[in-house]
Amino acid sequence: MFIAFVTVTVIGAVFNGGAAVIYLIGHEYPKTQADIKGIPRKYVPVLGVLLALGTAGLLAGFAVPVLGTIAACGLVLYFIGAIIAHLRVGSRDIVGGIVFLVTAVATLAVGLAHHGAA
Template sequence: MSTAYVVVTVLAAVLAGFSAASLLLGAEWTVKPLVDYGVPRSWWPWLGAAKGAGAAGLLVGLLVPVIGALAAAGLVLYFLGAVATVVRARWFSHVAFPLVYAAPAAASLVLWF
């Protein structure tokens, strides 16, 4: 396991965990865009839980690598879904935000191989 993999994986876990916490705690700068994008409020706890599980999976993956790879893949898919939601809502200026969170998860997955 390389140092780059560990650093990128921990960064991805911190970002996903931060994103999960900000959603679950109802931070205005996180939930207001979800309202603007038309994401139903009933989905928010599930979305936050998915990000939190992905963050935990990345950290567990430092000990059980296949779990980390699956978590990274799941987070990449999650944030690509977020990009699709932003595009569907026609908020093109916001597309970069989910990509910021997807990039370290994708890098972690690439470094895993």
């Protein structure tokens, strides 16, 4: 179980860390996505910070398991919100969001299985 926990957590951290960098460096893709969803561009860096905090929390979960659990829960909620934001404006381009959501759910599930749900 430990190998699965480490593998899934590192994959989740790499995915979300990469996304956080894209959001925080001012890349055009997140800005365009914000425009499509009707979200003001000033919130793009905030979303990047949330992704970065989720990444840091996942990695901190190796030392303090509850932080990893909280971070994984936060990322699950983040990507549910992202998918809803797409659907709200009629966008069906949700495959990326679903991949990230599945990764966050897997990280949460494996973390709970490894550390125990109680």
